[in-house]
Amino acid sequence: MSTSAVTHHDVHAHHELGFIRTYIFSTDHKMIGRQFLFLGLFMMIIGGLLALLLRWQLGWPETPVPGLGGILKETEGVIPPEVYNMLFTMHATIMIFFVIMPILVGCFGNFLIPLMIGARDMAFPKLNMLSFWVGALAGVLMLVGFFVPGGHAAAGWTSYAPLSSVPQYTGTNWGQNLWCISLFFLGISSLMGSINYITTIINQRAPGMTFFRMPLVVWSLFITAILLLLALPVLTSAVALLLFDRTLGTHWFQPAGGGEPLLWQHLFWFFGHPEVYILILPAMGVASDVLATFSRKPIFGYRAMVYSMLGICFLSWIVYGHHMFVSGMSPYVGTSFMITTMIIAVPSAIKTFNWLGTLWGGNIRFTVPMLNGLAFVGMFVIGGLSGIFMASSPVDIFIQDTYFIVAHIHYVVFGGSVFGIFAAIYYWFPKMFGRNMSAWLGHLHFWPTFVFYNLTFFPMHILGVGGHMRRIYNPTQYEFLQPLQPINEFITISALLLGLAQIPFVINFLWSLFWGPKAEVNPWHANTLDWTAPSPPPHLNWGATIPTVYRGPYEYSSPEVSEDYLPQTRQLAPARASGGRH
Amino acid sequence: MKWFYWTGWLPQNASTYGKEIDSMYELIYWITAVTFILVAVTMIAFLIKYRHREGRRATYSHGNTTLEIVWTIVPALILVALTAMSQPLWARIKYTTPQSDLTIQVLAKQFNWEITYAGPDGKFGTEDDKTFDNEMHVPVNKPVVVLLRSKDVIHSFFVPQFRMKQDAVPGREIRQWFEATKPGKYELPCAELCGFGHSGMKGWVFVHTPEEYQKWLKEQGLSS
Numbered sequence: 001m002s003t004s005a006v007t008h009h010d011v012h013a014h015h016e017l018g019f020i021r022t023y024i025f026s027t028d029h030k031m032i033g034r035q036f037l038f039l040g041l042f043m044m045i046i047g048g049l050l051a052l053l054l055r056w057q058l059g060w061p062e063t064p065v066p067g068l069g070g071i072l073k074e075t076e077g078v079i080p081p082e083v084y085n086m087l088f089t090m091h092a093t094i095m096i097f098f099v100i101m102p103i104l105v106g107c108f109g110n111f112l113i114p115l116m117i118g119a120r121d122m123a124f125p126k127l128n129m130l131s132f133w134v135g136a137l138a139g140v141l142m143l144v145g146f147f148v149p150g151g152h153a154a155a156g157w158t159s160y161a162p163l164s165s166v167p168q169y170t171g172t173n174w175g176q177n178l179w180c181i182s183l184f185f186l187g188i189s190s191l192m193g194s195i196n197y198i199t200t201i202i203n204q205r206a207p208g209m210t211f212f213r214m215p216l217v218v219w220s221l222f223i224t225a226i227l228l229l230l231a232l233p234v235l236t237s238a239v240a241l242l243l244f245d246r247t248l249g250t251h252w253f254q255p256a257g258g259g260e261p262l263l264w265q266h267l268f269w270f271f272g273h274p275e276v277y278i279l280i281l282p283a284m285g286v287a288s289d290v291l292a293t294f295s296r297k298p299i300f301g302y303r304a305m306v307y308s309m310l311g312i313c314f315l316s317w318i319v320y321g322h323h324m325f326v327s328g329m330s331p332y333v334g335t336s337f338m339i340t341t342m343i344i345a346v347p348s349a350i351k352t353f354n355w356l357g358t359l360w361g362g363n364i365r366f367t368v369p370m371l372n373g374l375a376f377v378g379m380f381v382i383g384g385l386s387g388i389f390m391a392s393s394p395v396d397i398f399i400q401d402t403y404f405i406v407a408h409i410h411y412v413v414f415g416g417s418v419f420g421i422f423a424a425i426y427y428w429f430p431k432m433f434g435r436n437m438s439a440w441l442g443h444l445h446f447w448p449t450f451v452f453y454n455l456t457f458f459p460m461h462i463l464g465v466g467g468h469m470r471r472i473y474n475p476t477q478y479e480f481l482q483p484l485q486p487i488n489e490f491i492t493i494s495a496l497l498l499g500l501a502q503i504p505f506v507i508n509f510l511w512s513l514f515w516g517p518k519a520e521v522n523p524w525h526a527n528t529l530d531w532t533a534p535s536p537p538p539h540l541n542w543g544a545t546i547p548t549v550y551r552g553p554y555e556y557s558s559p560e561v562s563e564d565y566l567p568q569t570r571q572l573a574p575a576r577a578s579g580g581r582h
Numbered sequence: 583m584k585w586f587y588w589t590g591w592l593p594q595n596a597s598t599y600g601k602e603i604d605s606m607y608e609l610i611y612w613i614t615a616v617t618f619i620l621v622a623v624t625m626i627a628f629l630i631k632y633r634h635r636e637g638r639r640a641t642y643s644h645g646n647t648t649l650e651i652v653w654t655i656v657p658a659l660i661l662v663a664l665t666a667m668s669q670p671l672w673a674r675i676k677y678t679t680p681q682s683d684l685t686i687q688v689l690a691k692q693f694n695w696e697i698t699y700a701g702p703d704g705k706f707g708t709e710d711d712k713t714f715d716n717e718m719h720v721p722v723n724k725p726v727v728v729l730l731r732s733k734d735v736i737h738s739f740f741v742p743q744f745r746m747k748q749d750a751v752p753g754r755e756i757r758q759w760f761e762a763t764k765p766g767k768y769e770l771p772c773a774e775l776c777g778f779g780h781s782g783m784k785g786w787v788f789v790h791t792p793e794e795y796q797k798w799l800k801e802q803g804l805s806s
Contacts, residue, residue: 081778084781085780156775160736162736163736166735169734169735170778261753295640296639297643298643300646301649302644326749327751328748328749328751328754331673331676331677334672338668338669342661342662342665343661349657350653350657353653354650356628357645357646359628360628361632362628362640363634363635363638363640364633366629366633374629378622378625382618385617388661389610389614391664392610393676394603395668397675397676398603398607401738401740401773462591466592467592467742469771469772471781473780478771480593480742480769557639557640558642559642564640
């Protein structure tokens with residue numbers, strides 16, 4: 001393929017790059033990946049703290065938050081309702097757009113795609129650099145919003161118009177404007193990234209790397225990139241319209257001027273539902289690779305896994321209306337969205353059963369990435385099953401806008417995506433930074449996280465079934481919710497402990513970055529191409545020659561070799577070289 | 583028992599279709615609970631049975647087409663059945679409203695429900711209309727039609743005990759209905775974020791026996 005045309009001269013070119021070209025304005029996909037990782041982890045701390053603050057208000061409503069007296073002077077540390085609205089709006093906005101997307105798509109997409117398909121870099125390295133810096137600009141703009149008069153956006157991460165489109169309805173002015181502008185830039189960043197990913201995967205695969213020899217994580221990122229390419233521009237346009245309504249006096253979403261409030265919801269969810277799959281598909285890919293590696297088994301039903309991801313990719317465009325069953329959208333349209341939403345559960349079920357099939361008959365090693373990968377599968381099952389309640393439109397009438405939805409999204413996005421992120425970080429850290437993380441601290445991080453995660457989010461199902469609305473400032477204002485208040489308190493305590501459980505991760509990450517033991521080339525005895533490059537891989541990844549691929553990515557415990565793994569690049573004696581189906 | 587039986591957490595039902603929504607909920611609850619237990623038990627069993635031991639080699643298998651077909655078709659059939667069972671209920675609640683002699687206008691605004699009765703002439707927009715703040719009175723066992731509008735942002739009309747929820751959208755009038763089955767006093771919260779006063783935006787629905795309801799109408803000068 002075209003990458004093999006890279007000359008020997010280029011391989012050594014990195015020696016001439018200065019500090020700024022190597023670490024800041026780098027065009028190296030691995031450095032850009034690391035930059036996205038640091039951006040995402042930094043934002044995760046902010047997003048997590050926002051969540052703890054809003055949990056404090058729900059657990060012990062209108063009591064002063066310890067240590068917040070200095071910031072909220074007027075109320076002596078008590079969170080006022082408009083600040084509470086800002087907290088949950090920004091918690092979700094930051095976690096979705098500036099933590100999960102940058103880490104799963106930005107970091108691992110960038111880092112893994114070229115390394116796993118055998119390319120020296122992305123197809124458009126400069127565009128890639130621009131994608132990160134536009135994304136970073138979006139992040140800065142989003143953070144600036146916290147400091148403008150009137151506070152940050154407070155209309156929910158879904159920013160339903162006209163609450164979001166008329167400044168006086170929320171009292172926020174530049175906060176919501178910056179929210180729009182930031183997401184506009186993020187949309188452009190993601191557009192540049194997705195074009196790059198798609199082009200790279202189609203054009204830059206190493207000799208022998210057919211589509212059906214690609215690791216599932218690359219497939220998942222490929223499909224995610226297609227969703228990003230088609231979905232994010234819809235959001236980008238929608239936030240532009242919202243900004244015009246707010247600042248230029250247009251009336252896209254205001255009935256007073258002939259606009260339509262539901263138009264925002266249609267645009268938002270036409271982006272928003274594919275977005276959910278953007279957040280979960282890469283984690284599914286990560287889990288597939290991690291489960292196969294540590295079960296020492298080929299992935300069960302490789303093609304079924306690919307086809308079910310393609311099925312999700314297609315169906316995700318025609319299910320979005322299930323967010324709008326009680327929005328005022330025609331109930332006849334609701335019926336068609338119920339049918340498609342029920343159908344999209346099938347590919348997820350197929351994937352789950354194939355993960356179980358991968359574990360069957362394995363020789364399973366409970367490493368830290370594996371534990372996180374297994375947690376992903378278990379939590380995704382709960383998140384997937386709870387989705388069936390909402391798919392049934394009559395049941396959704398009751399649970400729409402309750403904590404049941406909050407529980408569901410957190411089982412998918414924390415239980416799924418975030419455990420996927422942890423699995424990926426623990427798994428690829430040795431390759432990314434050339435040093436190993438501490439397994440002991442990894443266990444100390446995983447187990448409390450897993451326990452307190454469930455203690456935090458599982459009881460939210462019960463709140464939701466009790467009718468507890470989401471986004472309310474003080475549940476004790478409602479008689480029918482008062483008996484549920486002890487559950488709210490329990491959740492808040494669990495959430496605080498879940499927050500504390502992240503400390504071992506922060507220590508482990510930072511310590512290992514500088515002082516972790518040097519990593520081998522292939523510490524997990526994995527098959528894919530990324531593990532043939534040095535740890536960390538140099539600029540342009542491999543020496544003079546690009547690896548050649550002879551088989552699929554999951555030839556673990558193959559009878560053709562005595563070891564329990566058979567790398568994609570290893571050439572066997574000609575008579576036996578036919579091994580490795582797919 | 584309440585802890586293990588999820589439906590125990592539902593607010594007590596007090597409407598006709600609420601009961602059917604609860605049955606649908608309960609059916610999905612059992613299907614998903616059984617599925618989850620089967621998956622979790624299988625997974626834990628595999629993790630124990632196939633944990634790493636020195637000298638053992640994993641089974642070299644790329645999958646099984648029969649299994650793939652089975653675990654595609656079985657979930658698909660269950661989901662199709664759930665859709666088929668949900669649809670008539672959905673249609674009954676949302677496609678049409680039943681014949682009713684009581685229609686109430688609800689105008690949502692930041693942060694109140696304005697509830698208007700047509701008065702003795704049975705027509706809205708006339709002088710004998712009467713508007714209440716955050717208070718709705720209805721008779722038991724009679725279908726009630728609600729005409730939902732909003733003055734400013736989107737709100738959501740939610741009566742947990744009736745299993746009723748519908749957004750009120752500015753620029754639209756949305757026709758909904760319910761039929762209460764138990765006299766009592768039920769909270770009417772707003773379920774869609776509508777601004778800083780969203781929390782605490784609530785009203786009350788009073789469900790009266792026919793006699794009490796007539797008495798209330800007379801007191802308010804609403805009966806002809």
